[in-house]
Amino acid sequence: MRLPSLRKTPALQPTELTDVTQRAVEDLLREGESQNTLTSYRGALRYWAAWYGMRYGGQIGLPLPTACVLQFIVDHAERTTAKGLVSELPSEIDQALVRAGYKGRLGAMTHNTLVHRIAVLSKAHQLRELKNPCHDPKVRELLSRTRKAYAKRGALPQKKDALTQDPLQALLVTCDDSPRGIRDRALLLFAWASGGRRRSEVAGADMQFLKRIPDGFSYTLAFSKTNQSGADQPENTKPVLGPAADALEAWLQTSGITSGAIFRRVRKGGHVGEALSPAAVRDIVKMRCALAGVEGDFSAHSLRSGFVTEAGRQKVPLAETMAMTGHHSVATVLGYFRTEATLSSAAARLLK
Incomplete structure (x- = not known):
């Protein structure tokens, strides 16, 4: 089959995306996502950027190293010590995050919130086809043990009461x-x-x-x-x-x-x-x-x-x-x- 010759429409490279195509892909991905999900993703990514800026003194950039994700987990997950439940986020940074509106309250995150923050970071790496630190065995193992630690302490998610x-x-x-x-x-x-x-x-x-x-x-x-x-x-x-x-x-x-x-x-x-x-x-x-x-x-x-x-x-x-x-x-x-x-x-x- 002989195809007509096109003068005004240049041929594309099958292995590359043009800027216009990339924007169209991003628009479709965004439109197909629920508004609530988009809002929660943006909030999580804003928090990552704010935490990273205060913790490391610079602008966040992907991909993040595995050590950074491990630090995020221990900063926001409580663990049992001789002094009681503690986490590693410095009090000064914690207060600054709350004052700036990135956190709702002082102290460690709930387990659900922590898992959501990690999942959003993982999604950001996945969409950009970058090496994903959230898939590192050390991160997976730490998250698994953290979930079990919370369960042993009875720190279970609180469901809303039912309107029967x-x-x-x-x-x-x-x-x-x-x-x-x-x-x-x-x-x-x-x-x-x-x-x-x-x-x-x-x-x-x-x-x-x-x-x-x-x-x-x-x-x-x-x-x-x-x-x-x-x-x-x-x-x-x-x-x-x-x-x-x-x-x-x-x-x-x-x-x-x-x-x-x-x-x-x-x-x-x-x-x-x-x-x-x-x-x-x-x-x-x-x-x-x-x-x-x-x-x-x-x-x-x-x-x-x-x-x-x-x-x-x-x-x-x-x-x-x-x-x-x-x-x-x-x-x-x-x-x-x-x-x-x-x-x-x-x-x-x-x-x-």
Whole structure:
């Protein structure tokens, strides 16, 4: 086959990327990443740069040597000594990082935060095709032993409390018939009843994916944490029925929303504004918990864990629960309501 000769478009080199192509690749990688992930990556990389600058007195550059990563771990992980729990980050640097806003509080990081910081650094090396110090056997072994040390001390991750049916009802009582109250009632019920939607999924809920059906609504979750490729799957469609459908209908009627974001800011005078942010969803949950006097450590994720926990209490088949939540891991789902199931188990009451 004879190809036409092109005068204006120069031939590319198959072994090299042009600057334009490289920027296009980076744009696609960035666009395909969730906003929450991008935000957390940027924060982690900013922290690495600040820590490196204060610890070594220079500007960070990749690839980092293995010794630098090992230093980062011992600076931020607590270990048991005769003096108690200590870490190696000098107090002066720790205070400077907090004052500058790179750290939220003084002291060692949680284990989850430390692992996340290392994972982000590893990703940065991987994307640049650089020798990765995070894959060094010394780093892997130290991280493994650190995790075991934390587990032996009982320093386990603290999960948010679950908003099961009863505390959820208490939150709904605080939602009056003002535009903001109508919105919050619809938001809480939509998030909970459609399978415990994540705060990013609630903030990103759009009218184009909402469909009226005889019993209420169906919502197509086109993109989620567990379906980032947008694969067309039967479980993408989430029913919004009963009280949740009634509350959503009331919000749509009150707000006059027919296109775009479903859940939006309500300004003074009841005027509907722009779409809510994921952080605003978290703030609504916390504010309603405070108004209801519900005690516990609750956040937006409490709606998700509450749905799964309530499903376990009511003996909903695991497959049905997972179809609603979108979980792919049985172990993850069981982790939400295994404690509840154990407390109600006949095996826990052998001594009557």
